[in-house]
Structures are given as structure tokens and as C-alpha cells.
Amino acid sequence: MATLNGSSASPEALQALALTNYGHFTTMRVEDGGVRGLALHLARLVADCRAVFGAELDAEWVRECVRREAGGRAGALMVRVTVFDPDLELTAPDRTGRPGVLVTTRPAAAGAADRPLPPLRVQRLPFRRDMPSVKHVALFGQLRLRRAARLAGFDDVLFTGADGLVSEGCTWNIGFVDEAGTVVWPEAEVLPGTTMRLLRAAGTAQVTAPVTDSRLRSMRAAFATSTGFGVRALAAVDDVCLRPGDPVIGALREWYAAVPPDRL
Known part of the structure; x- marks a missing residue:
């Protein structure tokens, strides 16, 4: 309809x-x-x-x-x-x-407030959105690279800038968990997702910082955020294996599920 x-x-x-x-x-x-x-x-x-x-x-x-x-x-x-x-x-x-x-x-798919979806394996590919702060309808570039990543055997694509810094997923934001249990949001030009913005109010230690290749490899966990599925763990970024069952991700998922919906 x-x-x-x-x-x-x-x-x-x-x-x-x-x-x-x-x-x-x-x-x-x-x-x-x-x-x-x-x-x-x-x-x-x-x-x-x-x-x-x-x-x-x-x-x-x-x-x-x-x-x-x-x-x-x-x-x-x-x-x-x-x-x-x-x-x-x-x-x-x-x-x-x-x-x-x-x-x-x-x-609607499962995963926002019911059962979590399986963790994602993603491939890093360089890409920068046109007018990244606006959620516009021109999706060809993102979908082309999502297709390429899936043809290469991954579940989805993770974008990096010309400087190699991690930015965001194809239609989702990404967050990391470092060895101290702090949530790290990439410092980059990204589309600020609604779910990500809500999670910034969660009661966990959070920072925004550049995520280089070396810093990514030091992370213990990572997760995707989207209105469609809420909080979804990542199993791997390229050859970097992560911990999908990390307790910080579980806590974020529970916190998001408890956010009261606003009535239309």
C-alpha cells in the first residue's frame, strides 16, 4: 500500500x-x-x-x-x-x-525487540555518501558495494573514507567495544541514525574517536544499529574476528528494547 x-x-x-x-x-x-x-x-x-x-x-x-x-x-x-x-x-x-x-x-523483520538476528560478517570497502548528513533516496552507490561484498561471501559492507577510517555500514551505523568495555563510535562523516542517537543515552561508557585499521583490530566487539533490527552484533570485519556475545552488546540491546515507543 x-x-x-x-x-x-x-x-x-x-x-x-x-x-x-x-x-x-x-x-x-x-x-x-x-x-x-x-x-x-x-x-x-x-x-x-x-x-x-x-x-x-x-x-x-x-x-x-x-x-x-x-x-x-x-x-x-x-x-x-x-x-x-x-x-x-x-x-x-x-x-x-x-x-x-x-x-x-x-x-518488519525480527530483531528489534524480539529475538536478535545472526551476527554479520562484513567487508570494508571505500565509499563516501553524497551529502552524508541527509537520508536521501540516491542509494545506487551503497547498494552496488553491498552487492559486491555479498558476492565476495560477506553479509554486508562497511564503508571507509579515503583516509581509511571506518565510517558506517550500507544502511546502518556501527559501534565498537574496546578492551575496557567502552563503546566507540567512529569519528567520521556519517548519516546519524535514529537508533544510534537513542543508544547514546544508554548508561554505558561511550566515546567518539577515529577508528583506524589498527584500532579496529584491537576491538573486542562491534555492532550495527538500525531502526529495522535495533542492535545487531558483528562476527567479523574482513579477517578480524569479534565477539558477538559480548555483554556490552547484550546490555545495549536490552536498553534499546526497553525504550518506550511514542504513540502515533
């Missing part, structure tokens, strides 16, 4: 998005009408709309659109809110009208 501004999305509107691929989005996990970090999702959409379209977005209207589509549905599902202009033209992207709010849904 896809709705645009609260009504069924027309094929013409969806075609416009497919042809221009210009817009931004956020993805939230809705569980029985509640969303962890709902205010963060809405704030992201408002800020990104200014950056991408130079326009103001009504956060309460976005909330209403999501409520209409998913607020009364039982269980867990993934809701993606995409903001785009159905009238935008390839030849004149500066002439934008009023951005629309597209809401789409899909089934």
Missing part, C-alpha cells in the same frame, strides 16, 4: 519519483501504533526537507499521514516516509513545487 499526502498514490506520482530519484526519507519501525524515537524521525524529515527542497515540512502532517496508514495496525511493520515533489522535472530541478509525503509499508 502506498499513500501520498493521505490518499492513494497515483501511478503517475510514483513514476515521477522513479524517474527523477530526487527526495529524502526516513524508515521507522511501527509496533502496535508506537515508534521508538518518533520525534527524531520527524525532526530528520523537517531538516532534510529544508536541505533538499528549501521548503518547510509540517511534522504533524507527516505524523497524521503515518497514523492513517499504520497507526491502527497490530504487530510490527516497517514504514518508510519519502518526501518528494511529483512535479519536479529532470531539466529544471530548481523549479520545485510543494513536496509530497509518500508513506509505504512492508513487513
Whole structure:
């Protein structure tokens, strides 16, 4: 099901998005009408709309659109809110009208508040997002490298900058646990994920620091964060083996599961 501004999305509107691929989005996990970090999702959409379209977005209207589509549905599902202009033209992207709010849904995977997903084995590959602070719809570069990593026998890809510093995963943030049990978030240009931002309030020792190859090899554990699965352990980065059962990861997972959802 896809709705645009609260009504069924027309094929013409969806075609416009497919042809221009210009817009931004956020993805939230809705569980029985509640969303962890709902205010963060809405704030992201408002800020990104200014950056991408130079326009103001009504956060309460976005909330209403999501409520209409998913607020009364039982269980867990993934809701993606995409903001785009159905009238935008390839030849004149500066002439934008009023951005629309597209809401789409899909089934939610396990792992956020129920049972954890299996740990990931990831491959480091160099990549830098275009406009990394904005969650925009141009995903070709990330997906191309995810495909390459999976074809090489890994589960996913972990990006590094031109300087070799670890930044983020394809569609997730990464955190490490050093030998002292401190959570280390990479100091790099990354898309600040909602789950990562919530976890920064967890009652664990945390720092932000550059993660070089040598520092990565000294870490005892690592984990991915995403709205879709919450906290997911990593088993390995390239040839570096990690501890998926580390107690710090378990504590973060429990803390995140206990975050009360905000009602739509």
C-alpha cells in the first residue's frame, strides 16, 4: 500500500519519483501504533526537507499521514516516509513545487525487540555518501558495494573514507567495544541514525574517536544499529574476528528494547 499526502498514490506520482530519484526519507519501525524515537524521525524529515527542497515540512502532517496508514495496525511493520515533489522535472530541478509525503509499508523483520538476528560478517570497502548528513533516496552507490561484498561471501559492507577510517555500514551505523568495555563510535562523516542517537543515552561508557585499521583490530566487539533490527552484533570485519556475545552488546540491546515507543 502506498499513500501520498493521505490518499492513494497515483501511478503517475510514483513514476515521477522513479524517474527523477530526487527526495529524502526516513524508515521507522511501527509496533502496535508506537515508534521508538518518533520525534527524531520527524525532526530528520523537517531538516532534510529544508536541505533538499528549501521548503518547510509540517511534522504533524507527516505524523497524521503515518497514523492513517499504520497507526491502527497490530504487530510490527516497517514504514518508510519519502518526501518528494511529483512535479519536479529532470531539466529544471530548481523549479520545485510543494513536496509530497509518500508513506509505504512492508513487513518488519525480527530483531528489534524480539529475538536478535545472526551476527554479520562484513567487508570494508571505500565509499563516501553524497551529502552524508541527509537520508536521501540516491542509494545506487551503497547498494552496488553491498552487492559486491555479498558476492565476495560477506553479509554486508562497511564503508571507509579515503583516509581509511571506518565510517558506517550500507544502511546502518556501527559501534565498537574496546578492551575496557567502552563503546566507540567512529569519528567520521556519517548519516546519524535514529537508533544510534537513542543508544547514546544508554548508561554505558561511550566515546567518539577515529577508528583506524589498527584500532579496529584491537576491538573486542562491534555492532550495527538500525531502526529495522535495533542492535545487531558483528562476527567479523574482513579477517578480524569479534565477539558477538559480548555483554556490552547484550546490555545495549536490552536498553534499546526497553525504550518506550511514542504513540502515533
